[in-house]
Amino acid sequence: MKILLVGEYSRLHNSLKEGLTALGHDVTIIGSGDYFKNYPVDIKLNRTYTSGLAKKWKVLLYRLFGIDLTAEAIKKQFFSHSEALKGYDVVQLINESPLGATPKIEKEVVSFLSKHNKKLFVLSCGADYLSVKYAYEKKFRYSILSPLFNGKVSEKDFGPILKYLQPAYKSLHEFVFRHISGVIATDMDYHIPMKGHPLYLGLIANPINIEKLPYLPVSITDKIIIFHGINRGNYYKKGSDYFEEALFMLTQKYADKVEIITVESVPYAEYIELYNRAHIVLDQVLGMDQGYNALEAMAKGKVVFTGAEKEFVDYYNLEKPVAINALPDAQAIFADLEQLVLNPSKITEISKNAREFIEREHNYVKVAERYVQTWQTVNA
Incomplete structure (x- = not known):
């Protein structure tokens, strides 16, 4: 199969690519590499306007006109590769917001990928609408939102997580789920909130390339x-x-x-x-x-x-x-x-x-x- 993996954080898609390639599939990863972690990808989308005067200019434009220059740059780069992003048997998004752009731009990306490829899937493996909503409603004994509930942080401090509950991101979630063939969770924190959803295809454990991670026998000689x-x-x-x-x-x-x-x-x-x-x-x-x-x-x-x-x-x-x-x-x-x-x-x-x-x-x-x-x- 010809497979496109969109977005990367935590090296999940890299390890999955290595497994799929070992099985004989043709796999491409497109993404920004997840900020400072800089995971390898095949098609790199560079995050710009992230420091110095460029960042200040971006912040000013966003406050005045609601224009996110970083997201616009990601969009421009993405569509510059449009011909290389068509004709896949499977496209899998790392998240409902796979490129870390604005909901409007993510919708354009998802719409394009859905139109020009056979099947589209999304992973639940990081903050997204359903998992954050589940945690916000305090259905877990404790969760990533516990520091908020315990008064350790403000809602502003947790903005990057709570944004998924905002109308724009709820709309993005609904848009993505209208275009996908199914959603896959990668561990219990996402499996539990997804249980019973009609598009849920089940939990598939994170792939780990054990050949690249040799076992190091424990040796305790001092401390x-x-x-x-x-x-x-x-x-x-x-x-x-x-x-x-x-x-x-x-x-x-x-x-x-x-x-x-x-x-x-x-x-x-x-x-x-x-x-x-x-x-x-x-x-x-x-x-x-x-x-x-x-x-x-x-x-x-x-x-x-x-x-x-x-x-x-x-x-x-x-x-x-x-x-x-x-x-x-x-x-x-x-x-x-x-x-x-x-x-x-x-x-x-x-x-x-x-x-x-x-x-x-x-x-x-x-x-x-x-x-x-x-x-x-x-x-x-």
């Missing part, structure tokens, strides 16, 4: 090394405040037993290299399931503090821990860290479990096969 990567823009959304409080308690009590590596907003390639030394990786708190960074760390045999709630354990029928369920409670996180520091053999055990789980459930070729099967079940 236990703990890695905490912070994206300042997602600080409260990821629950980094709970991790920092827990790490403070840990270093107060076990400074001679632990080494803490903390980094902020670094490119993907650098991020990966920095955590290779670690035994434990602190990923995120406010989720039911693992995100992409957590899965890649688990593939390498890291003990990851992330979402591993009962819904996740039950779905995969797990009998052995493959990650540590990081609760929104600094004391609970500290207690889990303390147990690992005092019992290093547990790190070795969970490390092996994590790798086995990724090989079983997230193998990029097997996952790619599931995508192909799912796409083929839907008539054009």
